[in-house]
Amino acid sequence: MAVHPWSVVVPAKRLAVAKTRLQPLTGASGADHRAVVLALLADTVAAAVACPLVGSVVVVTDEPLAAQLAGGLGARTVADEPDRGLNPALEHGARAAGGAAVAALSSDLPALRPAELAAALDAASAAPRCFVTDAQGTGTTLLTAVGTPLRPRFGRDSARAHRDDGALPLTGDWPGLLRDVDTPADLRAAVHLGVGTRTSELLRSSPTLAVHLGAAR
């Protein structure tokens, strides 16, 4: 039986140290690196907030600009505790979010659509813990838990780690949910799929970045 509402937890580290693999692109195009990271987060959070199966979105961050942005989009923010990296931050966010159905969502999914997230969360009622593998095939973009602790294993080869830890892999027609952005090629692929409002605005205001991403008209 489908479960909802879901609490969605989104991690966001300090902008100054985030998305370093995008720096060659932002540097070469003269784009504001922080603005790019924030735009990816904004489109991800906006899609989660707009998802009909989601009751609350909690962003785990110590970054004031990310917290401000999350608040403006209707998400709640909690501090980046216990300050021991991504997985402890997600566990903290999941505890703060509460509820029986909790999902950890990557913060770098600018092409995510609310209906895609709804389809994945709907499918996630199939097992107590489920996950969605990223487009590369090694990482994780969504980890879900219903009535059981989240036990996040994000990091290198996290898809394998989540599967080895008993979570069920989910597949479906949700290209925007798979397309996390780590590298310039990933951002190009997300732009090709169609990105949300904030990333689109950024491309309009940064013509050189748009050219680098093949998005210039």
Ligand SMILES: Nc1nc2c(ncn2[C@@H]2O[C@H](COP(=O)(O)OP(=O)(O)OP(=O)(O)O)[C@@H](O)[C@H]2O)c(=O)[nH]1
């Ligand atoms: N709140 C919180 N989020 C984190 C932490 N570490 C990583 N994240 C977030 O988790 C996601 C994946 O992080 P990483 O793959 O380590 O780093 P990244 O910023 O995506 O990119 P790179 O610098 O290119 O490795 C990003 O959204 C980060 O902002 C942490 O300690 N606390």
Ligand SMILES: C=C(OP(=O)(O)O)C(=O)O
């Ligand atoms: C940490 C992860 O994400 P990223 O692709 O941002 O490195 C992961 O997939 O587990």
